Amino acid sequence: MLQKWKWSLKALLTALVLASASASEASDNLIANGGFETGDFTSWITAGDSAFTGVNGFATHSGDFAAYFSSNNPFTISQDFTTDIGRSYTFGFWAWSVQTSSSERLSFLINGDAIITLLPWPNRPFTYFEYTWTAISEVTQIGFTSSRGTYRLDDITVLAAPPLPAPEPGTWAMMLLGFGAIGAGLRRRRQLDPALSRARVLPR
Numbered sequence: 001m002l003q004k005w006k007w008s009l010k011a012l013l014t015a016l017v018l019a020s021a022s023a024s025e026a027s028d029n030l031i032a033n034g035g036f037e038t039g040d041f042t043s044w045i046t047a048g049d050s051a052f053t054g055v056n057g058f059a060t061h062s063g064d065f066a067a068y069f070s071s072n073n074p075f076t077i078s079q080d081f082t083t084d085i086g087r088s089y090t091f092g093f094w095a096w097s098v099q100t101s102s103s104e105r106l107s108f109l110i111n112g113d114a115i116i117t118l119l120p121w122p123n124r125p126f127t128y129f130e131y132t133w134t135a136i137s138e139v140t141q142i143g144f145t146s147s148r149g150t151y152r153l154d155d156i157t158v159l160a161a162p163p164l165p166a167p168e169p170g171t172w173a174m175m176l177l178g179f180g181a182i183g184a185g186l187r188r189r190r191q192l193d194p195a196l197s198r199a200r201v202l203p204r
């Protein structure tokens with residue numbers, strides 16, 4: 001029995017150490033093909049006027065490809081990913097505006113709502129934009145929509161903030177040892193006092 005208890009404790013501590021190590025690892029990008037290095041919109045849902053939109057290597061922030069938006073009517077790309085409700089996420093993307101028409105727009109969307117709307121900025125290199133969001137659902141959607149713009153987009157990232165720190169394995173071990181000591185003490189008291197062994201805990 002004692003050996004079984006030892007093995008159970010060892011397995012629990014091993015699991016806690018592994019969980020702690022996993023939680024401390026760097027967060028991975030939750031977006032697939034965020035840099036458009038497939039050379040197309042693989043993993044993205046596209047909608048709208050795609051006449052003058054696509055992926056090419058004319059100018060990129062990194063790698064060989066970036067997306068471009070230059071249709072006369074709205075065009076949208078979007079992607080869903082799994083999120084933990086209440087957890088914080090950091091969204092980042094690099095955008096470049098080519099033309100200067102005042103009617104141009106590029107909006108960054110979360111669940112279909114425009115969070116950041118960019119006006120054209122002429123002759124600027126790729127610029128980084130970032131937004132932090134607390135998830136309210138188990139699936140979150142990000143998107144980008146352009147209207148009459150000439151924009152380029154690259155290196156879209158969604159990174160999850162680390163979860164709340166779990167108790168250290170040493171803390172769990174102390175708690176388990178404490179519970180064991182309480183149980184042993186109670187068993188000793190029951191052996192000394194038969195009336196206690198018949199006692200029941202009544203609801204208050």
Ligand SMILES: [Ca+2]
Pocket residue numbers: 035036037060061062063064065066154155
């Ligand atoms: Ca790229």
